[in-house]
Amino acid sequence: MDAMRRRTFISLGGAGLVAAAEASDSANSSQSNPEGTSSSIKNVAIITLVQLQSEGKNTAPVDRMPSFFEQAAGLGADLVVFPEYVLGDTIDTGHENARRFFDLARTYHINAITGCVEAFGEKYATSAWVVNRDGILLGRYLKCHPAAGPAPHWWPPIEGHDREARGILGNQFKVFHLDFGPIGILQCYDGYFPEAWGCTSYSGAEIILWINGRQGMVEDSHCICAAQSYGCVVGANITDGCNTGFAGSNCITPLDYTEGREEARLYPRIKQRGDAAVTASIDLGMLRTRRKHLRTMHQRRPELYGLLTQDIKMWQDYPDIPWEYPECADLVNRSQLT
DSSP states (O other): OOHHHHHHHHTSOHHHHHHHHHHHHHHHHHHHSOTTSGGGTOOEEEEEEEEOOOSSOSSOGGGGHHHHHHHHHHTTOSEEEOOSSTTOEEEOTTSHHHHHHHHHHHHHTOEEEEEEEEEETTEEEEEEEEEOTTSOEEEEEEOSSOOOSSTTTTOSOOTTSOHHHHSOOOOSOOOEEETTEEEEEEEGGGGGOHHHHHHHHHTTOSEEEEEOOSEEEOOHHHHHHHHHHHOOEEEEEOSEEEOOEEEOGGGEEESSOOSOOOTTSOSSBOOSOSSEEEEEEEEHHHHHHHHHHOHHHHTOOGGGOGGGGSOOOGGGGOTTSOOSSHHHHHHHHTTSOO
């Protein structure tokens, strides 16, 4: 992004910054992948998922990215995917970490995705950047569902646990047209909402990348249910956890992993914690045939699903059950949960 464009952004409010950035995204995307290019005819995509520890390391995550770009390039990868947050906190596209990431994508000639907390003037958003093989930012997906509040409920967004809720939230599930086909992105808590998977797949995403920035492990159930119900291949990774891997039936062939397939598990997947990567070849021809014939696509009854678009407040069905956190009752008293 040139200096003039950066100066223009600084003069706008948070919402204006996002709108301007997304307008630029659309221009980049249309220029890099006009209608009818190779994305519609390529039959195989090779994807590397990186599991990158964010805590307890002597070097920052961005300093450990080059080796994973090199590994992905050595396997002929079309796309390398890093987890949520790892590029930096409150950075913009002119930040040193951003420039390094763009340079790596260009040097190794690989499409790349990474997460960051992106600055928009005095505002910020949990952002996932999509960069093409020339090191150009094609677009960004802003997280739609903030992880706000103390575990295990992530609600309410009380002070000290509400940073994402106070940031700029995404308002659409996007599809990015790379040179091998259309992809979508979800970030961490987004993946706990089946509607998010469905809307992304129905919008045309054949492959959905679920990037996570948390401890624990990637949940097999979310990924496999999405792949089976919505006819997509899922690639999911994490920072300080394990189980980075793929879901999507027989469309997937591991390139750097030899363990046998485990039904009802991500495959191939990384079982250990710490920095690691897993690469797989996706048979796009088989995937597209599967999407065309998927029974759950042909037998949907959308006329029955109206409740999914309504603001249902299920907690109102249980007035006699006390809130576990005093802050919840306080929010109810201030009409924020009613």
